[in-house]
Amino acid sequence: MGAPKQKWTSEEEEALRRGVLKHGAGKWRTIQKDPEFSPVLSSRSNIDLKDKWRNLSFSASGLGSRDKLRVPRPKAPSSSPSPSPQLLLLSAPNNVAEASPPEDCEKSPQDDKTPSPKYSSMILEALDELKEPNGSEVATICNFIEQRHEVQPNFRRLLCAKLRRLIGVNKVEKIDKSYKLTDSYAKRALAPMKDPSLKKKDSAKSSKAAKGVGQLSPALDAAEAAAMKVADAEAKSHLANEHMMEVERIGKMAEETESLLELASELYERCSRGEALTILQVAHREF
């Protein structure tokens, strides 16, 4: 037990960033062997680099809360070594994502639902609604939650950690690769019509099938049906509303993307003309 955890030094982190800029993300072995970085990264394996980069990328978008400055992954690095990007080196040893320019501050914080880390309840809700007898896979749960809530890009990973926690407290059980609510927790939490232990007079809505069908007066029956329809309509309108908001949100994203594209073109043009720009100028649009 000599080295329980080896925290990354800023030099190592820096070398990694530069390595990624130079070789591209995914070329971990190459970066690790590059004579430029190998002295610094000698104690790190290529896997370490990968893991660290994963953390860096995620936390950059998660904690920044502003637009993420994720380093773009070069999709086709082989043929087209783009001329200018070196000028944008975000490798300054000091903070990079720290510069908070007075730009749009009211765009992204579109808290639709629950941006707060109440992931546990979201997961429980998902498992509850999915009701898959054999459990739900992580991907399924992830999709489900993403549809109802805004989640951060690293949500999937958080989800795994979270699921483990829930297993630890016996709220969730793992079946092969899938997860589901434990029986005990499901009963306690949703105490629905199927639970025999509590025979409370269920609300009019759900008791239809379970209760004696022949007993109720036709009027009550009709009222019941009407109530259900109202509830249904309400649910649908709620859904529609949600979709509207989603559309709106996507629209805003498109807007942002467009302006970013504009910015990029501008930068590219300037840089190809030989103008040198500092990251600070870029951040403040002073160019």
Add this chain to the structure above:
DNA sequence: CTAGGGTTAGGC
């Protein structure tokens, strides 16, 4: 060799 899921230690 890389990507991604999973595990665990440490910090708040």
Add this chain to the structure above:
DNA sequence: GCCTAACCCTAG
């Protein structure tokens, strides 16, 4: 108690 960062394992 929860979250994150570092570490581990394995499929492709």
